[in-house]
Amino acid sequence: MGTLVGHIVPGFFFFALGLWHLFNHIKVFSLHPKSYVSCTWFPLSKPRYLEPLVIIIASSLSISVELFLGQKNHQPFDPNDGTIPSNHLHNFEHSCISITFITYAAFAIIFDKTRPVAHRDLINLIGALAFAQQLFLFHFHSSDHTGVEGHYHLLLQLVVFVSLVTTLLGIALPSSFLVSFVRSLSISFQGIWLMSMACMLWTPSLVPKDCFLHIEEGRHTIRCSSVKGLHRALSLVNIQFSLFLVAVTIFAMWFYIFLQRIYGEKIEYSELRTKESKDIEIMMTMVEVHDTESRNGVKSRA
DSSP states (O other), X not given: OOSHHHHHHHHHHHHHHHXXXXXXXXXXXXXXXXXXXXXXXXXXXXXXXXXXXXXXXXXXXXXXXXXXXXXXXXXXXXXXXXXXXXXXXXXXXXXXXXXXXXXXXXXXXXXXXXXXXXXXXXXXXXXHHHHHHHHHHHHTOSSOOOHHHHHHHHHHHHHHHHHHHHHHHHHHOTTOHHHHHHHHHHHHHHHHXXXXXXXXXXXXXXXXXXXXXXXXXXXXXXXXXXXXXXXXXXXXXXXXXXXXXXXXXXXXXXXXXXXXXXXXXHHHHHHHHHHHXXXXXXXXXXXXXXXXXXXXXXXXXX
């Protein structure tokens, strides 16, 4: 992270992952509303472990870029004494987040193969730990996120907090579709906000009025020429976040309606056919009973 590409790539990954979860939760709930149980990941027929494997590969690539490929000497340590330079601390912080997500994905595969008792609760707990790690390192980031950039990160922390809380609630409320719905939406929103940050913080033409891009400790950041300009820029960030929140909510509602019509009709049709079959069986039974009584009546008269 710390660059335009460094926010766009993980942002798109979070967006796609959240959308994938949102789709599957709505689909499963529409097909099985009475027996719905939340899942933290969704296996495919082939390959079964595509989702956790993608998380492991993407997180491993992120660590490689943060610590090796993105460095001038292809290693993050000071060549003189082997210590971690101050300007590389954020690379290790981002890598710690990736390591936690690798741990989550790895145990998702292990638990699916071994099926220990309470494996659903445990994988939810590890997922919550990953979001807690993310929230902790964003809040106590070594980079001095102040001003406009700091406000973007503060709002990002709010979204991560929602992901953390809903993941923990998934342990206590495994049958709650709403908890899964909000969690999926918050993960996708994380991605949207990261991509928005990338565009707004590192595109000169999108820098707010009375503010400018400034290089500090080898990295670009936004500084404003006056307090009034800073307040205006922060207000614009709040407006942007609010509009995104409304847009995401509208999309989620229509997405739910659309998928409910596709998968919900199947279960409704199936239930209707089952009810019709039962009605026919009852009618046939009544006819058989009536015929039997009629025959018995004829025999008794004879």
